[in-house]
Amino acid sequence: MSLSVRRRSLTAALLASTTCLGLLTACGFSSETGTGTGSSGSKASAGGGSFPVALTNAWGRTEVKEKPVRVATVSDGDTAIALALGLVPVITPDVEDGDQVAEYKQRAITKLGEKKLKTYDDTDGTDYEAIAAEEPDVILGVNTWDMDTDYAKLSPIAPVVTFADKKQSDTLTWQERLKTAAKALGLTEKADAVIAANEKTLKDAAAAHPEFQGKTYTYSVVHPEQITYMSYADQDPGVFEQLGLVKHPRSKDYSANKNGVSLENLDELESDVLLMTYPFGDEGLLSASELETNKLFRSLDVVKNKHFAVVPSENTLASAIAYPDALSAPWVVENLTPILAKAVAGK
Incomplete structure (x- = not known):
């Protein structure tokens, strides 16, 4: 499969810049909403939601008892979700394509006050020890093909947010993935704003x-x-x-x-x-x-x-x-x- 197809940026319309909204504005970032958790784990701005939150997934049930601060991701697509919601993950898989971070992703990282993300080498799959060492409050895995293998090893580390049916690893839209993650993070309102801004760009x-x-x-x-x-x-x-x-x-x-x-x-x-x-x-x-x-x-x-x-x-x-x-x-x-x-x- 493709273009680093083991990840969902991983393995991503189109207008000249004169009619396209600025990237970060279009993705819901602004001076009010563009704050996030850096690798130090500082809290993101509130975006709605109450806790605890319980989500049923294809491997069991996830309960997030308190609003998460430290978020880990297991795919490029999950990293994009966190960044779009104004969160800098405490750890992510390393980037695809020979250490090249996609331009749009780097813009979001910079907007959130970071130069680069802390990463683990996922050449041989998800690095559970590296994730555990960061003590995340929640692990985002709504954009991965590897959850069948990963869930049992990730769930003892922190609540795992993933899809409700195994078939959804290929069929969910990015909007559906974003909403699932946002519910667990207490950021539903911000997710709605991201979706609306993207829709306006495309309209x-x-x-x-x-x-x-x-x-x-x-x-x-x-x-x-x-x-x-x-x-x-x-x-x-x-x-x-x-x-x-x-x-x-x-x-x-x-x-x-x-x-x-x-x-x-x-x-x-x-x-x-x-x-x-x-x-x-x-x-x-x-x-x-x-x-x-x-x-x-x-x-x-x-x-x-x-x-x-x-x-x-x-x-x-x-x-x-x-x-x-x-x-x-x-x-x-x-x-x-x-x-x-x-x-x-x-x-």
Whole structure:
């Protein structure tokens, strides 16, 4: 899987900066709400909620007895949730993509008064000892694929906030993940503000680009083992559908567990707009030049009519599109809309 697909930034629309709200404002940060808990564990500003809070999850029941101050995360997406809610986690997994922190995430960290986050090496999975050493009040795990393994080892450390059904590891939207975490943190009002601000950013972007309305799209990633149909029916649509695009009817034939497109079936990528990305370069199943000179690929109407575009992966944009989180939408809007506009126009 993809773009550091073991994490949900991890493995993230789109408008020029003149119509996009500023990243942090759009994500609910302001001089009033942008305070948070730094690694020292100082309290965040209140955002509503009463305690204790009890949440049922796929592995049991979590009870948060008092408003948490020290929050640990087990994925990039969970880190984004904490930052969007004005909290600096006491510890997080190290960043993907060769120590590069996504620009939008670094802006949020800086806004909250930190230069960088305290991290643990998750090459071999979640570091339970490192998390325990930070004595968190709560552990956020609503954006992870590893909770089946992690829950039994994390729950003795602190209450674990995660999804109610194992299937939701792939199907929950970032808004649903944010709301789940916010309930446990007593920050429901702040979560609502984050969602509303993101929706306004996207509404403004859609209004600026009426040509997007009703266009079908396919988003595909070249992984080492396959070409992956990322815009499958149950995938979080992220920014695309809020901008007015719709998934191709063929998307219903694909899912998280059935998402490979063979070279013999490249016509499955046909759509009004096709976006491809090559995060693994020459280590992918095939390179950009190999795919884009493929006879069947070149015969697709979407390619012949120049409604095809490549999404850059070097700046984490491709990952942010595929795995949207609570922080990324305004930044994605700012960076991808020009690419999408050219593809829709056939330029």
